[in-house]
Amino acid sequence: IRRNAGESEFHQAIHEVLESLGRVVAKHPHYLDHALIERICEPERQIIFRIPWVDDQGQVQINRGFRVQFNSALGPYKGGMRFHPSVNVGIIKFLGFEQTFKNALTGMPIGGGKGGSDFDPKGRSDAEIMRFCQSLMTELHRHLGEQTDVPAGDIGVGGREIGYMFGQYKRLNNRFEAGVFTGKALDYGGSRARTEATGYGNTYFVQAMLQTKGTDFDGKKVVVSGSGNVAIYTIEKVQSFGGKVVACSDSSGYVLDEGGIDLELLKDIKDMRHERISEYALRRGKGAHFIAADKGSIWDVDCDVAMPSATQNELSGKDAATLIKNGVMAVGEGANMPSTPEAIKAFQDGGVMFAPGKAANAGGVATSALEMQQNASRDSWTFDQTEARLATIMRGIHDTCHQTAEHYGAPGNYVLGANIAGFVRVAESMRKLGVI
Ligand code: NDP
Numbered sequence: 001i002r003r004n005a006g007e008s009e010f011h012q013a014i015h016e017v018l019e020s021l022g023r024v025v026a027k028h029p030h031y032l033d034h035a036l037i038e039r040i041c042e043p044e045r046q047i048i049f050r051i052p053w054v055d056d057q058g059q060v061q062i063n064r065g066f067r068v069q070f071n072s073a074l075g076p077y078k079g080g081m082r083f084h085p086s087v088n089v090g091i092i093k094f095l096g097f098e099q100t101f102k103n104a105l106t107g108m109p110i111g112g113g114k115g116g117s118d119f120d121p122k123g124r125s126d127a128e129i130m131r132f133c134q135s136l137m138t139e140l141h142r143h144l145g146e147q148t149d150v151p152a153g154d155i156g157v158g159g160r161e162i163g164y165m166f167g168q169y170k171r172l173n174n175r176f177e178a179g180v181f182t183g184k185a186l187d188y189g190g191s192r193a194r195t196e197a198t199g200y201g202n203t204y205f206v207q208a209m210l211q212t213k214g215t216d217f218d219g220k221k222v223v224v225s226g227s228g229n230v231a232i233y234t235i236e237k238v239q240s241f242g243g244k245v246v247a248c249s250d251s252s253g254y255v256l257d258e259g260g261i262d263l264e265l266l267k268d269i270k271d272m273r274h275e276r277i278s279e280y281a282l283r284r285g286k287g288a289h290f291i292a293a294d295k296g297s298i299w300d301v302d303c304d305v306a307m308p309s310a311t312q313n314e315l316s317g318k319d320a321a322t323l324i325k326n327g328v329m330a331v332g333e334g335a336n337m338p339s340t341p342e343a344i345k346a347f348q349d350g351g352v353m354f355a356p357g358k359a360a361n362a363g364g365v366a367t368s369a370l371e372m373q374q375n376a377s378r379d380s381w382t383f384d385q386t387e388a389r390l391a392t393i394m395r396g397i398h399d400t401c402h403q404t405a406e407h408y409g410a411p412g413n414y415v416l417g418a419n420i421a422g423f424v425r426v427a428e429s430m431r432k433l434g435v436i
Contacts, residue, residue: 007090009312013097013337014041016344020419023408031427034435040426043096045069047143048089051117053135056125065136067115069149070096073429076147077113078103078365080154080183083161085120091312092116095154098336099365101422102358105397108369113149115140121156133164141172146179146375152368153183155311158229159195163188178375182368186380191371193386194364199233199334200387201363202307202355204394206332207241209353209414210305212402213329218242223303225249226310227270227277230334230361234307235263247301249310250277254298257281257288302326309334317342324350333357344415359401359418366393 051063069077079099092114100112166181178189210216222243224234227250235245245261269275281290299319308315320343330353347354405417
């Protein structure tokens with residue numbers, strides 16, 4: 001704790017994994033040898049750097065950049081870049097740590113890493129975003145490579161930002177190295193279905209979880225927080241499975257639409273115009289209401305399935321109690337660590353099926369690995385082909401977590417199943433690679 005002082009999210013993520021490992025080391029005490037667990041908790045490398053850039057008024061702005069290369073026992077570091085004013089080293093470390101186990105769960109040859117900046121893209125012009133991305137990459141490029149470290153998007157980083165970062169990387173290295181970034185546009189080496197993958201993947205995971213209880217999304221009332229990349233494609237897939245999504249949000253508040261969210265309208269407001277979520281209620285008219293963030297929580301809305309898809313610690317113990325009182329039966333985390341430890345405990349004690357982010361939202365990174373495969377073979381797959389691979393991978397992750405939980409005497413505990421299955425894959429590789 002002293003060594004990572006003040007990094008509360010990092011402590012939270014480590015604590016949750018370590019809590020699950022008691023049952024593994026009881027069965028396999030050799031995991032206690034060679035400080036393996038201590039090494040897994042320590043990033044292999046952390047890079048922190050200055051990002052100076054010039055705004056549209058000619059003023060010099062300074063931001064801080066981060067890349068935490070957490071673990072490369074299974075393959076090159078892999079994980080997104082986040083641009084948000086709340087970013088600090090503790091947040092990037094928690095995300096990199098989670099990413100290591102998530103990537104292991106996909107069964108693919110990718111290590112774990114994460115990066116980002118405290119840059120706030122809101123209200124910035126296109127030219128400012130480009131200059132910022134170019135300055136960031138002028139420093140970061142020397143630490144990346146398709147066999148070394150392969151970033152992607154996350155909060156505040158979508159196709160536009162990836163284009164600017166990849167463009168600067170290509171220029172500095174004088175090499176078209178498509179596999180160094182994922183989440184690229186289709187025109188220059190992106191994969192079909194990558195944009196949809198995290199939201200679709202979470203929906204596939206929750207569908208598999210519901211099926212273990214003989215039910216599915218058809219006719220279920222669903223609440224999805226956020227209205228960014230993950231939320232939008234969660235809503236799309238849930239609707240295609242016959243579920244009715246009645247609420248979504250952004251940091252300003254949430255909209256309640258008992259008639260079911262109009263996805264085309266939401267995409268127009270969020271993807272095309274980059275407006276606030278209150279605009280949805282205004283344009284949708286009768287039946288849709290906007291509730292400001294200081295007036296209520298999206299988790300007050302009664303639903304069968306909750307899919308938090310905005311940010312870490314957005315769903316508290318109190319929110320979980322309200323959801324349980326309202327009869328929620330399943331929770332699927334689209335975001336990384338959106339439920340607090342108190343919320344997770346309440347769901348588990350209350351008999352709610354709970355899918356942790358490191359398993360349920362792994363579809364994004366899994367499809368990034370498929371993008372790397374397409375780049376390596378200079379191929380481009382169809383949407384249906386790629387989505388079919390995603391569906392199979394998500395089913396596999398679900399079954400692995402489910403079976404691991406049973407094997408270790410905690411049936412239905414997907415948190416335990418995900419943590420143990422991810423840990424064992426990373427730990428086995430690390431053992432074989434020696435003390436490095
Ligand atoms: P986006 O930037 O596209 O969307 C983020 C959404 O969450 C926005 O609606 C945003 O609202 C809201 N949000 C962000 N911060 C807060 C906050 N502090 N309080 C309330 N709402 C907030 O990001 P993504 O959809 O890509 O990512 C969402 C989550 O999913 C993150 O936890 C990310 O790590 C995780 N994830 C993403 C993957 C991907 O492939 N994109 C893969 C795996 C996980 P506003 O616009 O008002 O800020």
